[in-house]
Amino acid sequence: MKTRIDAEQIVNTFLGYTTINTTAEPGNPHLPSSDNQRQLAQRVADELSSTGSVKAQVADNAITTLSLAANCPEMPAIVFFAHLDTAPDHTSDTQAQRVKNYQGGDIVLPATGEVISPAAFPELQHYLGQDIITTDGSSLLGADDKAAIAAAVEAIRYMTVTPDFKHGEIKLVLLPDEEIGIRGAKALDVPGLNADFGICLDCCGVGEYVIENWYAGSAKITFKGVTAHPMSAKGKLVNALLMANDVINALPVAERPELTEGREGYFWVQKLAGDTACATLDLAIRDFESDSYQNRKSTLQTIIDRLQSRFGRENIILELSDTYGNVKEGLDKNPVILASVQQAMLNLGITPKPLIMRGGYDGSVITPAGLPTVNIFTGAHNFHSTTEFIPVESLRLSGEMLLEIVELSGKGTAA
Numbered sequence: 111m112k113t114r115i116d117a118e119q120i121v122n123t124f125l126g127y128t129t130i131n132t133t134a135e136p137g138n139p140h141l142p143s144s145d146n147q148r149q150l151a152q153r154v155a156d157e158l159s160s161t162g163s164v165k166a167q168v169a170d171n172a173i174t175t176l177s178l179a180a181n182c183p184e185m186p187a188i189v190f191f192a193h194l195d196t197a198p199d200h201t202s203d204t205q206a207q208r209v210k211n212y213q214g215g216d217i218v219l220p221a222t223g224e225v226i227s228p229a230a231f232p233e234l235q236h237y238l239g240q241d242i243i244t245t246d247g248s249s250l251l252g253a254d255d256k257a258a259i260a261a262a263v264e265a266i267r268y269m270t271v272t273p274d275f276k277h278g279e280i281k282l283v284l285l286p287d288e289e290i291g292i293r294g295a296k297a298l299d300v301p302g303l304n305a306d307f308g309i310c311l312d313c314c315g316v317g318e319y320v321i322e323n324w325y326a327g328s329a330k331i332t333f334k335g336v337t338a339h340p341m342s343a344k345g346k347l348v349n350a351l352l353m354a355n356d357v358i359n360a361l362p363v364a365e366r367p368e369l370t371e372g373r374e375g376y377f378w379v380q381k382l383a384g385d386t387a388c389a390t391l392d393l394a395i396r397d398f399e400s401d402s403y404q405n406r407k408s409t410l411q412t413i414i415d416r417l418q419s420r421f422g423r424e425n426i427i428l429e430l431s432d433t434y435g436n437v438k439e440g441l442d443k444n445p446v447i448l449a450s451v452q453q454a455m456l457n458l459g460i461t462p463k464p465l466i467m468r469g470g471y472d473g474s475v476i477t478p479a480g481l482p483t484v485n486i487f488t489g490a491h492n493f494h495s496t497t498e499f500i501p502v503e504s505l506r507l508s509g510e511m512l513l514e515i516v517e518l519s520g521k522g523t524a525a
């Protein structure tokens with residue numbers, strides 16, 4: 111077993127970060143959406159600067175770049191990515207608890223009495239005999255994504271004190287507001303990183319890594335109706351809500367989130383608001399194949415064209431936008447990246463579990479922008495919930511993974 115990352119050290123680092131509440135605020139258009147994200151960024155910058163080997167830059171928008179110069183410049187330049195914010199579903203000011211030597215059965219969360227039970231979460235059985243960090247029940251834990259920050263910080267700290275460990279240029283980039291539209295990654299100067307590949311740590315249980323995710327876009331449709339008094343409405347009233355309803359009814363019935371899985375795409379009717387005079391309809395569009403994703407946008411355009419010819423072009427306005435893309439294309443062009451992720455897991459005694467992600471992460475914006483960026487496990491479960499938990503050994507292994515991938519990159523297994 112490789113123990114370059116010390117379990118107690120990484121736990122302390124992680125728990126320190128969980129004391130800063132970095133809940134994203136979707137209603138705030140600024141970057142970062144909450145000030146504490148900058149506070150966490152500054153804390154990490156101070157910690158790594160104090161090693162004397164890491165250059166830190168914290169921008170006003172909280173995008174933070176921590177750079178460790180290469181001691182072997184011919185090796186690939188690698189960027190670790192982690193996000194600063196936590197999901198707005200709950201706050202993130204929990205008192206974390208450490209369950210020592212878990213022996214099975216329910217874990218009680220002390221502040222609320224809520225339980226994490228093996229019946230509801232069978233994956234707990236994989237962690238018998240291990241220490242597990244949970245919330246106190248009052249909020250989420252924030253392992254998504256503070257566990258990633260801790261893993262990257264400890265991996266970099268190891269490199270700064272181990273001159274024999276060969277590496278190319280290593281950067282840790284902290285990004286704000288991933289949870290509310292991947293806003294930080296969208297504001298990032300990706301070419302400016304000047305790197306060979308990236309690693310996000312923003313997923314799931316030990317061994318899991320993302321080999322593809324889907325294309326995501328959104329549509330906002332505005333309908334303008336004509337009001338009239340109901341006693342003389344015949345032939346005059348045009349109901350904007352019913353125009354919106356026509357769009358909903360024209361969408362393929364079987365292609366909804368609740369009826370699809372695996373690599374199936376969908377239209378998601380997310381929000382309908384308004385009255386007779388004016389209504390807006392928000393849709394989310396998802397598909398794994400670029401062609402099918404484009405076809406979905408064309409399908410919607412055709413539905414709108416038909417309604418426009420009935421109600422007037424100026425009375426129905428469609429705004430389509432792309433949110434992020436599938437990382438598969440970028441990762442397939444550089445097959446050594448996924449190969450080195452798998453090899454690193456095998457070297458550490460971890461079973462690789464490739465995942466197709468029905469969602470997006472910072473890499474879904476960064477990869478199409480030119481830097482292929484894989485997503486590997488932090489070891490945490492039940493993201494965005496008060497039952498979020500992370501086994502200590504999984505967290506430690508996520509740090510080991512970074513070191514192992516860096517080491518393999520010198521042997522030609524990575525880019």
Ligand SMILES: [Zn+2]
Binds near residue numbers: 193
């Ligand atoms: Zn995350």
